[in-house]
Amino acid sequence: MASATYSFMHGFVLQEDRTALAFLPLGHIYERIMELCSVATGKRIGYACGDPLRFLEDVQLLKPHWIALVPRVLNRLYQAITAAGNAPGLKGALFRRAVAVKLHNLRTNGRMTHALWDRLVFKKVSAVLGGRLAVLGSGSALLSANTVEFFKIALLADLREGYGMTENAGICTMSWPDDPSSGGTVGGLMPSVEVKLVDVPELGYRASDKPFPRGELYMRGAPRFVGYYKDPAKTKETIDEEGWLHTGDVATIDDHGRFKIIDRVKNIMKLAQGEYVALEHIENVYMVSPLVAQLFIHGDGLKSYLVGVVVPDPVQAAALVNRVTGEHVSAEDIEALEWWLQNQRVVDAALAELEKEENVQKLKGFEKIKRLHLTLNGFTVENNCLTPTLKIRRKDAYEKFKQQIDALYALPEPSSPKL
Template identity: 55%
Template sequence: MLVRDHIEPFPEPIPFTKQGVEVPGTKKPGQTGAWGLVTRNTPNVLTTITEIFDSGMRVGKDEPFLGHRPLISSNPVKYAPYYVWQTWGEVDYRRRCIGSALSLLFKIGKLSGGEHETVGIWAMNRPEWQIVDLAIATYGKVDVSIYDTLGKDVVGEINHSHVTSVFTSIDHIPTLLKLKSKVSMLKAIICLDDFTPETRRILTEWGWSVDVHVMDLKEFEAIGAKALKEPKPATPDQLVSICYTSGTTSNPKGVMLTHGMLAMAVQSNLYGLDLPDDGSTFSYLPLAHIYERVTELCTIATGARIGYFSGDPLRLIEDCQILKPSLFPSVPRVLNRVYQAAMLAGDVPGFKGNLFRKAIQVKLANLRSTGENTHLFWDKLVFRKIRAVLGGNLKLLTSGSAPIHDDVLDFFKIALSCDVLEGMASLSLYGMTENCGCCTKAWPLDPSASGTVGGPQATNEIKLVDVPAMNYTSEDKPRPRGELCCRGENIMVSYYKDEKNTREAIDDEGWLHSGDVAEIDEFGRIRIIDRVKNIMKLPQGEYVALEKIENTYSSSAAVAQLYVHGDSLQPYLLGVVIPDPVQLAAIASRVIGDKVAPENVKALGEACKHPGVIKEFVGLLDKEAKKGGLKGFETLKRIHLTLDPFSVEDGTLTPTFKIKRKDAYNKFKAEIDALFSLGEPGASSKL
């Protein structure tokens, strides 16, 4: 049994009814009291990323640390059916080489020039991403993590944070070199992939022609190996990262994060975290996002392993089955697909379907009455194959970035027989970049936790502030409601070069205003119920929260993507719906009378225009609206059905797959305007 520092188990028995308690004397008019908190002065807490790595190194030593599947063929593309691992010792030496090279090049002026010694990382998740980031953090530099899907918009983040060197994959190098005239401060590009002799010649000559030094990581590490120096001791208040928000409504904001902020978020997540000795975390969510960043730092702190996906989203399941991870941080978009596939395969007529439904019924009853999610008979007979889809060894599944339906969460709890936690940004289960993804956390085996994001994290104070415009107050019965605010040593101090947005986000007492409306239940758990942001007022005076409505409708298995549009001059809401192909094919076959296959794109496209199919789809959405408790003015009166999805590539999604409202409207402006031109639907009309 490995001895892991800094991990504190939950008490036995777990006191589910006391997950949050209001601190006496902290209540003020227009807000609840506060809960909290652990500080960096608490004994045995982590305070820097250097300490996080050292903690893992003490446990891991010569054990495997970072793994990947080697590419064994480019044409056709084929990956090895196994993972290759670098040990903790090997990673330690490589981060020392990279950190020493960075220190040397900044010292002699080759990479200097900005306010901070910033270093960019622009690549998808891979072992080198983590090694470079550890080198940056433990050698006194500041990382700027750039979403792999960013494209030409990379110019904004490089210029804003004055990045002089970028570690990147080979496919991004031509983009950077072409953009050199727009990023004049860029001095070096370090390729995370090995160069062939010909590639090296072409790219280095191109680089010199625009005054950029291009080299691969081996060459860069060799520079450091000749001038090795010890890691630079860090302090909790030392800046370590400028982490950009995803920018759903405006340009991304650079959140300034210190060693202490990230370390406190990690420390808070270690309370109750239980990974087996040979446990591994599956890494596929973008490391540029705080969700994955904190998850991997937690894994590092415990001395466990991180296995990276092959880089192809279509191989996620295959990667999982080979890695057999213990911790799977995921997002609703992926989990909903697995859920729908499992339900379609199991919920069939006859004896097999009856067994599947009985197994779900029995296990759900046990889960909701006792919190127990295992069953000797049904786990072996029914759920073994579902567990095998994600490797068969899961201990913890987390869902972040966006809400997910309670039924889906409960299904995974009983099907996978592991702890399943929901949230908005990280292991903490509710958080945002501005608080290092750390605010609240659900407790394991809580029988009634689904739909909540748990109680306050150990490192936070939280409170609710009245939102009069939406009729939410701290005096509401039976539960107080209001905008969720948090405070603690994991909270950012400011956005980089952005005083205006900083003042809007952080008040004079240091409280971060999340923009989410929450309620606190009788157990001290938080339930996110609405959004303060993205609220609009209809001409008849009602306020509508567009994101809340989208989340409600998106619970339908028939919906792949959905955008709700409102106009302050129009008394009703419209929706753009991208349907799930399997569900659309079934609806079209039923309505039209001819068999439509999910692979028949042409037939599905025609079905999207069929009035009967649209009417059937609206009926499904109406059921979700009723189930979600939407008021009449919050429901969609007309929809545009299309197979043209929102995407990062067309600028309608952020790199974390959140809809950019202005761009989404512009994409479908003609269709939306045409629907509005039809006039207000009658009381019985939905088309």
């Protein structure tokens, strides 16, 4: 962890007066390393109250310069800010114009600032996050390129994405400072890390692929862990004889030397017609949707399609119910909202809403969810469906929703998936 902390410190310009907001659980390796960086450089750390719903209250009180977040939180923040674009009249028009101009500049000449629009529009957006934010970090899953670009022009702060895992102390790659085209990538290699790409023939990825190599990302170096506690079999499975850590993630390298995580080797299962699907990768694709707060995708080897359990964002779910049924249901009326989420018209509309996402449309037919169960009864650490780092425990999540999943598979088979 000391090596990981030292490596991270090479990725930032360290200023004298800096305050970090600690929002993620301390069991999350990303948060742990970020706090060690603050301690090592003599910076301040302010701790959030622990209630995710009070995030904006915490950040406005502390006014931090640095926050480490995960895409699940950033996607909610993105939805809240972009809602201003739907405002009627002059206010909404100004916001849409400001976004359009700055996105054009970002994509054509790499400029992320604008004298007029930053003063008129985006200074107010920055104030929502305290007004002093300089760097916003993202890790543990992927952000869509569109979301990354929006944050780069809207927050008046640098968004830095990285890639790592508990087994390498959160250290492997990180995006470069003020990189205007980093959206969709996790940046370049960090100090003390060595990587290679290894063929995954069952998924069609090879290190010899043209124009860019693709394969499972192997990593080794000082931040790599020694092994799993009292579990030599799992350690041997994860670290080979040459010291390479098998990450389970499939990556490619772009023409700038930046890495992109494009698939997942772990949690791969085979459908009835022989297609391989990477469940965690597909979940990350669907999680970009504003409707989705939590998601669990399940596949049955005797079936040809996937089903999903979606815990929707209550505000988005209420809006969906109101639009589909004409009923007025409040996001705060959980009992009524839960009842309406079982309505087949609402379920069908939710599935159609998920299909609108650009990255979902890029999935192969057999990778898409064909049946859906909606519920506000979410996955938590307390019901043993989430790990302390907020990742899905797949076996426990299946057991929790076994009855509903079996019922989805008992329905007539949907139309044949297209390849």
